Amino acid sequence: MSNDSFVASSKNASVEKGEFTWEAPSNIALVKYWGKLENQIPANPSVSFTLSNCKTTTTLKFVKASEYSLFNQVKFDVYFEGQQKDSFKPKIADFFERIYKYCPYLDSYEFEIHSENSFPHSSGIASSASGMSALALGIMSLEKELNPEMDDDYFYKKSSFLARLGSGSACRSVQGNLVVWGQHAEIERSSNEYGIAYPYQIHPVFTDFQDTILLVDKGQKQVSSTVGHNLMKGHPFAEARFSQAHDNLKNLIPVFENGDLDKFIEIVEREALTLHGMMMSSSPYFMLMKPNTLAIINKIWEKRAVSKIPVCFTLDAGANVHMLYPSQNKTEILEFIKNELVGYCENGHYICDEVGEGSKLL
Structure with a gap:
């Protein structure tokens, strides 16, 4: 599946407002991804266990923008564990900029992002994987509202694809329980663009x-x-x-x-x-x-x-x-x-x- 297949077919923004809440877990790599090429492409394949308890819960609220604006002026606010968190905005703004080509409807909305972790923010557990995957899933829920004919396979592949553009390892936090990211000659359907559920037999x-x-x-x-x-x-x-x-x-x-x-x-x-x-x-x-x-x-x-x-x-x-x-x-x-x-x-x-x-x- 090529990058172009993930470009939304139109800027259709027929939904006035709404919200979606996703819970996404962290993951721990068994074979490590270390080193990357342009556009968050991994230099080597990796495989990870999806975790259960270390997770991020993100609510994406959206409302039709009152007036058209250029994408780099899109309005969004970020709240972490109930407090407005402007220090998170630059990273999310970069993420929106990276995915805009694939989600051109984004600049038709104003967003509120409300996020919290099940583990202490200062615990030394990276939250970028769980956080960016939860946000990507919220965006894809909006896209599915705009395009109800979307099937689940496309939904989860594009969610993982978008999450990767926010944080590489985030693409392994969309599905479980064992996830492969990166092309490997002996793993069918493996891709540099998104993570896939490990496709072969897994011992109990x-x-x-x-x-x-x-x-x-x-x-x-x-x-x-x-x-x-x-x-x-x-x-x-x-x-x-x-x-x-x-x-x-x-x-x-x-x-x-x-x-x-x-x-x-x-x-x-x-x-x-x-x-x-x-x-x-x-x-x-x-x-x-x-x-x-x-x-x-x-x-x-x-x-x-x-x-x-x-x-x-x-x-x-x-x-x-x-x-x-x-x-x-x-x-x-x-x-x-x-x-x-x-x-x-x-x-x-x-x-x-x-x-x-x-x-x-x-």
């Missing part, structure tokens, strides 16, 4: 996999994702990294089918460490892990060696640790966290999550 062990997020550092990220992705341009190890991501995703296909947790752990942990290795060897270079991150990783390795429980870790571009493990081991792992790991978390904070089913219209 992965359908309710647990993700407990240990909040080592709840401060602002040391380096923005945009800067981090750009550091892959000219990186001495970039091409090898992109090839590794393709190989790791290929090797996960039989793992997702047969539930081989030893192989799953090997791939997922190597992906996490490679991501941080790329940042440590870029120019300029960054160390995103903290001493407590390393302490937790070593504790997880010790626990796995002694107990034989298939628990592992992954990392985003920050210090926090995502502990991944089967639901049948939840009781013992939570005891392990309380007894041995909570002291490494900032203010003892951690978040319990699990694989979910994707976005929901409320």
Whole structure:
């Protein structure tokens, strides 16, 4: 499906006013997207678990504009957890500008965006994926009101396509529970333009996999994702990294089918460490892990060696640790966290999550 197929057929603005509320989850990548081309195209494919509890709820209110205005003068206000948030406006204005070609009806309306997270804004959990996907879904609900013949397949593909233009990983938060983004030779219908639900068999062990997020550092990220992705341009190890991501995703296909947790752990942990290795060897270079991150990783390795429980870790571009493990081991792992790991978390904070089913219209 080409970009042009996502251009709305007209500027039809026959709906006077309304509102839609969408709930969209965050996600955690197993094979990491790191490095991008123009227009938010990923330099390598990725696959992620859609989460369940870490989510953004966004209400998009709209009313027909009183007079025509140029798109870059479109009126919108942003409210976060009940408070007007003008500091969010530049990013959303950029998003609207990027998607205007595909949604030319936007400048016929004035918008209010009301958003809130199920997790603390300062928790160190990135909300761009859940936030931009929820907003994209609201916009597509308006478009479907204007074009009622739209089918669900097109609705969700374009929602993911639009979300990607706001935040790359947001395209993986539209549907669940396992999502692929980026073209891969062995995954049918995979696309650089939008995420797709993983199309092959998934072993039952992965359908309710647990993700407990240990909040080592709840401060602002040391380096923005945009800067981090750009550091892959000219990186001495970039091409090898992109090839590794393709190989790791290929090797996960039989793992997702047969539930081989030893192989799953090997791939997922190597992906996490490679991501941080790329940042440590870029120019300029960054160390995103903290001493407590390393302490937790070593504790997880010790626990796995002694107990034989298939628990592992992954990392985003920050210090926090995502502990991944089967639901049948939840009781013992939570005891392990309380007894041995909570002291490494900032203010003892951690978040319990699990694989979910994707976005929901409320």
